[in-house]
Amino acid sequence: MAERGSARLDALVECMALHPELRGLLLLDAEPDGGEERLALVIRRLAGALKAVTGRPVREIRLGAGTSDDDLWAGLRLRPDPAGRGVLLEHVPRPLLEQPVAGAPIAPIPLVAVADLTIVSVPAARAIVTIAAAPVAAMERDGFSCRWEPTGAWVAVCDPTRIGSVSPHLLDRFPLRAPIASLVASASASVSVAGSDASSEVPSTAAADADPGAAPTPGDAERAEEGRRWPAITRSLLVELAQRSPSGPEGHRRPVALARLAVACARRRGADQVEWEDAATAFGLLGVPWSHAGTDAAEDPGDAQGASVSGRVTEPTATSTSGQSGQSGLATPSEHAPTAPDATLVRDESGLGLPVEHGGPAELTHQVLLPTDQREAAALAAVYPEDDSEPLREAEPLRLLWAASHNLRQLRGQIVGTRAATDLRDIAVVPSLLRAAARRAARRPRSLAPDGPLLIDRGDLRAYRRMPVPEQILVLLLDHTARPGASWVPVLSGYLEWAYVQRARMAVIEVGVADGPGAVPQLHAERFLARGILDPRISSALAAPAGTASPLAHGLDLAHLTVLHALRHGNTLVREAYLVIATDGRGNVPLADSRLGELRPAVGDAGVRDALEAASRLRGLRRLVVHVVDLGGPPYADLPRRLASASGAAPPATPRP
Amino acid sequence: MFVGGGDGPDVGQPGGERRDTAGPETGSPDIGRPRILPYSWIIGQDDARTALELSFIEPRIGGVLISGQRGTAKSTVARSFNLMTTGNLPVTLPINATDDRIVGTLDVPALLEGRWAERESLLEEAGSRKVLYVDEVNLLDDHIVNLLLDVVSTGQLVVAHAATERRVEVSFQLVGTMNPEEGSLRPQLLDRFGLLVEMVTETDIDVRALILERVLEFDQVCRTGPTKAYRLALRADRRRKDQLKGARVMITDGAVVLPDAVRVQCARVAAAIGAVGHRGDVTLARAALAFAARRGADVATAEDIRAVARFVLPHRRGAISRGGSATWSEADDATVSKALGDDG
Structure with a gap:
């Protein structure tokens, strides 16, 4: 069945592209069928948005149950010498390291996809923990070193009913959450919430279904950045965000993510100021409820910026937000303005297909937020299912767990000498190079300069001989x-x-x-x-x-x-x-x-x-x-x-x- | 043929920190240093900041382990402090490191070009820059921990390749961060950290809002360039660094005195808390001296001991090796007070 993305998906991927600190998205998906297709759609949309906003090419990387350290970081690769003499030894940095590929001026942005976070390998999980959402990262392996500032995007799918098997430390690396059903709909069905057609398109910088490998379009990047200043945010809104953000054992990451998402929402609409509606949209994008009620004419006199913001906001009366609909979700302040067209049903005017509160015509001077009630608690539990899930994981899940295997045993134990190599495992680099160096002059093709590369013949390769180790x-x-x-x-x-x-x-x-x-x-x-x-x-x-x-x-x-x-x-x-x-x-x-x-x-x-x-x-x-x-x-x-x-x-x- | 490699270009930042890619985002402004929150912009987390400062003032304290929940800015504090005091990010031992990069190896690219050259190991680099930072230290593999312990305890790094061997004197402070949810540290490694800090989430709404404000403002700086407030923060960082350097000089010059009575109190407090061995007593005395220097005093007092005991002793209790908790409690404060001879 063909899948198509919702406006909410477009909004999320644009926010991820606009704000590098938001580039981690956890897709909650309990559907066993069609998951790969849905993930692929999200990846395509995100790749398009990243390319459009940053001007950099995007490189998709898949992590899974079989991902090893060598797949993730870097390795040595032998390949045939084009001249037909011996082999060439190459260092191969993996795309996570964000090294420019040969001939390219800039490195592609890694777009890392995990189809099932519950079964991802431990090396992959450790890579996510150390790179995703980190300002700096380092790789120090096998004689090579790389230190960089990661800019990649991370998208993982997790079944909320099995989320207890995933380390909370790992989940914490994904600042954005969304049920995949709210982002992706089958072509034959539409997602309609609270009077809004979720599949309706919104003006988007995301090149829908763009090919991640296609060339960047610098014009898009310039257009995206042109004339956009970083939106300011008022103290009063920050306090509100701090109060309203879901609490949990994860420190400050959730409120910070929600605040950043509000900033990204403001940037997305080209605003200089983060408004209440941006915060509400951010909460709604994640499915975190944001309800309004009550009146409070008091204004913080010391917060001039806050006053300026509240001046632009009209808010519902206490009677207007009695929650008659029973629907959880968001209501942007504008929805409750005196000019609201419908006293009982307010449309989601963000165009994102977000759930909205019922409200009526009202005239207010200040917004008061209700304490989280049971309905909101249920919504939060859906967004952060790990908070209430039974821990199903093993002890210390991020510590290296390796299946003992014959091959691995061969690679351990004290080195007691070298032997002729029969494969590329456990190569004794120095003895191999020494052997090749000794024969260098004799085997160098005339076409190569004296200080040219060292050619290594298959017969030069030595592997370590090791003591057996107890099993x-x-x-x-x-x-x-x-x-x-x-x-x-x-x-x-x-x-x-x-x-x-x-x-x-x-x-x-x-x-x-x-x-x-x-x-x-x-x-x-x-x-x-x-x-x-x-x-x-x-x-x-x-x-x-x-x-x-x-x-x-x-x-x-x-x-x-x-x-x-x-x-x-x-x-x-x-x-x-x-x-x-x-x-x-x-x-x-x-x-x-x-x-x-x-x-x-x-x-x-x-x-x-x-x-x-x-x-x-x-x-x-x-x-x-x-x-x-x-x-x-x-x-x-x-x-x-x-x-x-x-x-x-x-x-x-x-x-x- | 060698393609790529680890020797990326220096980024031209203070200290020549290597950054091997085009930067955080094409078109983003240069903010004059790696994109880590300025130290003076860190809100709360006083214990972690105090511990790092003490370890800077008196390096013989032996480093700091910061343990805490997710999202409490453990790594940010550690990196930001190092950035403030040295101009560099700390030499970092990542959990993906292999032993050849830790203890040293031959320079493979040079070898492939026919030159014999060694490559500086992470531990040598840490020795020259005086700090080794280990993020997620409790996720390090066992044999890496053994390598680390070997060098930290002997102060010597033996680098052997083929038929050559050399010994290097290395000395550095170990700074680690860890999330205790992912497992504990071996007691031998725990003991190598001079100070232990447990970080917790700030719960006060105003503080949380201030944290949001600072984080968002720094986001803005990273995207649009330095603001006035950011420049003021860097200036405040420089002032703080100068203050700490002054305190450090006081320690180096022996300008801070530990009276005999206070020295006895150190031993008494360590014994009362149940510290195993004598490293706790010694570190307690050094930390008390550093604390005194930090406040500009020339004599360490019982109050200095009281202030630092919570960092020095919790991980040195015998119960730790039996699975006991390293959390410092009010009962421990009471024990310290009693050992110091307080009435109440």
């Missing part, structure tokens, strides 16, 4: 209070032998270690990491004396963090983690007390409950196998079993006598 980790949680005075070795020998054979990394978490005679009980668990089973700290841990406190919940909490870190943090190579919990389940220190370092009186069974809750966080972690070694006994013999159940472990193994 498993064994996490031992030793509850010393469950086995006072007895050796751990008989209980854990199977696991220790496995770790030795596999050369697994080790993490040991000790719970209930004695601090020495007369010492204060240790209320927290201790953890250390080791390269392997032969680390001397492990034998010390296996022989540690038992104390009286059992901060099992803290131990399990540390185990959870350790496993998460091992499996997910950074360029991890760990494929599997084994967590062995050797305990009787009788935790007697609540988690909060472990963190505080103080044991409060009358803890009751809080230690056990916290331990079960901490264990439950281990359940369902992929590539983790949990074993519980049952050291329990009467009268709480069932505690290890409950712990195993909570953590998703198999029924606990009973140690050998």
Whole structure:
């Protein structure tokens, strides 16, 4: 089905083009079908607007689930030498860096599109966080460096029902929001809101459906900028914007975005002054309600500019804005002027297809804004769905998560030499260049000058030879209070032998270690990491004396963090983690007390409950196998079993006598 | 053949800050520096500004970590301060950095032209410009953090290529910003920041409106050129820089004294808060001296300790390594008062 853009879309993309700080648009789209077509339409309109306003060419970039760091930043590329001798090594900066392409005087504006923000790769998400809405950015990779002031535009689609899976930090990089249905309509349907035909066209600088790759049209840029000063804004309007902007945990970005959008709306109509109607239009463009009611003749005497503005504004009476329509949205002051044509239904005269309030003929001297009511709250929730959504994301979603793979494992580990390269991965640049340099004189074509490029033959390429790295980790949680005075070795020998054979990394978490005679009980668990089973700290841990406190919940909490870190943090190579919990389940220190370092009186069974809750966080972690070694006994013999159940472990193994 | 590369042209701004593209927008005016809000135009966030100023006055404090919610101008404060004091943006370690750029590598473009040349690493650059800024420091990969810790703790950078090796003495202040929603910092790295500041959103409507005003005015400056107010702001920045430099000279010259009694109070306060190790005591004393210098005094007092304890000690508590909070509370203020010998 053919799609077409609404006037509201044109207005938004023009504002994005006119105001570089507004170049992030999050499209809320719960429709599974046709999303790509709708996104493509938005991209075309935005590209046209950017080109018209800035005079720069536009380069579309797609980010998705498979985007890697090399796709984003820069890389070395080998290509055949036109002379037929060897290969040429090129540095290839990616378009995000806004480098001029060969022969072009200016760099294209990157127009970055993300078809589904909920599944975008972590490198792409990190790129968005560091570049979008940032005044400066830096790339420092693989011997190359680039520092620039980003001007790109970012458009992402997100299903509002799944927005909880996206980091709020990432969402925060998109100052503009809009339900995609309000911007794009199928050709057979029209979006009509409150008496306005949303698909009606407005005078626009956006070259509709323009080809992003087409040459810029300098005339448009000059026309767009010609004679336009930056509109001024009054203090009273700023206070109103600060009051009216939706609050949230995101600091000042939302009010700043709305204020900038109001400025862009004023610029769009060529005004020197930001008026109330621009603010109302800005709120309406985002779908944030802006309702009016009441009378207030008082004017801030100290705000001359504000007075001048209010002089141009006519506003509704209290009775005129009783919200009879039940429609949320915006009413521009002009809609409530005495000359309003209809006492009960006011047209959206912005021509943008924005929802409007009902109002009637009225004569007012000042505008009073109602506190947000339930209807407005519902509208806000639609604009910022993440504020009320259940967090569905993993812990620390912007930290690098890499799937362990054979190829990746080949690229890690200590370098122990070089070998002839069989592909372009992990090329040892210096040895390769040295090899090529040694043969340079002999192989240089006569056509090349002596100081010409260094030619590298396929046979020159060397790759690193690396030590193998361990792919498993064994996490031992030793509850010393469950086995006072007895050796751990008989209980854990199977696991220790496995770790030795596999050369697994080790993490040991000790719970209930004695601090020495007369010492204060240790209320927290201790953890250390080791390269392997032969680390001397492990034998010390296996022989540690038992104390009286059992901060099992803290131990399990540390185990959870350790496993998460091992499996997910950074360029991890760990494929599997084994967590062995050797305990009787009788935790007697609540988690909060472990963190505080103080044991409060009358803890009751809080230690056990916290331990079960901490264990439950281990359940369902992929590539983790949990074993519980049952050291329990009467009268709480069932505690290890409950712990195993909570953590998703198999029924606990009973140690050998 | 080498195409492009990182050595973009100097932009001709104070300090020769590199800007590798045509600028923020074709046709936009030159405002005489990178487009970061002037320091004197930053509204609120007094704690962050105080901490950065103290670290400038007494560099041995060891840098600042600014932690806070989204949209609280963490990065703006850090960048703007550096711009004010040095004329440059700080050397920035981005989270996309690879280790070769951090510790140093050969100059690949030069190599491809047949020349053997090394390229200055980010850490060397930070050493010469005295500040390394890490945005989103909690998103740094583990092995990058290890590299950083290695150099920060030893003060030495070992650059090895093929058969050559050289050691460089590097010393810089670490300035980091982070959003705690995205994860915490390893205690070892946390401990390397001399001061910790938690930034919060300003809630007062007038303040929020003033923030809007400043942001919008700066937008205007970036699009239409410097205004009178902007020039006044830059003048105010220069005055502030001179004041801070004066305070710094006082510290360098030993013109600010830490009386024995106050020194004991530093140790007492650090112990009362539960600071692990002795770095907290030392940093507390240095920060108190810097605070005294900042107000032009030649003797540090208990009040200076009280003013800076909230920046120096929250991240040095033993509970941090056990997942405890680094938030400074009223109870902590009371603990400090008690350790200082206050009645109430």
